[in-house]
Amino acid sequence: MSKLELKMPKMGESITEGTIISWLLSEGDSFEEGEIILEVATDKVDNEVPAPASGTMKEIKFQAKDVVEVGKVIAILEVSNEKKSTSNLKSNTKEQDETKDKKPEKRKAATISNAGSSSQSFTTSNSNTFFSPLIIAVA
Incomplete structure (x- = not known):
C-alpha cells in the first residue's frame, strides 16, 4: 500500500477554488476505486469526486464548508493500486498514436x-x- 495525496480537482478553466460540501467517508473508512469520496461546489457547478483507486482514508485536511484552492491537498489516501501516473499515460498514448500512424491512410x-x-x-x-x-x- 502506498500513500496518495488527493488534491482539489480543477472543475473548469476559470475556477480557482471550490467549497467542500460534504465528505462521504470518514478517516479510517475503506473505499473502492470509482466510489464517490466527497462533494465539491463552485460558483458554476457542483461535482462529486471519485476515488482514484481502492484503499483507505488516512487523513482529511479540510472539513465541510471549507473553501480550498484548486490543486491543494485535501486528503491523504492509502491506496492498494495507484492509478497510472501521467507519464505512463502519455507514453501509452504516444504508442497508440504511433500504431495509428503505421496504418495506411x-x-x-x-x-x-x-x-x-x-x-x-x-x-x-x-x-x-x-x-x-x-x-x-x-x-
Whole structure:
C-alpha cells in the first residue's frame, strides 16, 4: 500500500477554488476505486469526486464548508493500486498514436462547390471535414 495525496480537482478553466460540501467517508473508512469520496461546489457547478483507486482514508485536511484552492491537498489516501501516473499515460498514448500512424491512410478528395457559381470550388484531403453552410456559400 502506498500513500496518495488527493488534491482539489480543477472543475473548469476559470475556477480557482471550490467549497467542500460534504465528505462521504470518514478517516479510517475503506473505499473502492470509482466510489464517490466527497462533494465539491463552485460558483458554476457542483461535482462529486471519485476515488482514484481502492484503499483507505488516512487523513482529511479540510472539513465541510471549507473553501480550498484548486490543486491543494485535501486528503491523504492509502491506496492498494495507484492509478497510472501521467507519464505512463502519455507514453501509452504516444504508442497508440504511433500504431495509428503505421496504418495506411485512405484519403478521399472531397470537392465542395457553390450552387450559385459552379466555377468556384475547393478540395480537402480529409473526407471527415465538416463545412458549415456559411463556408460553402462563401466558397
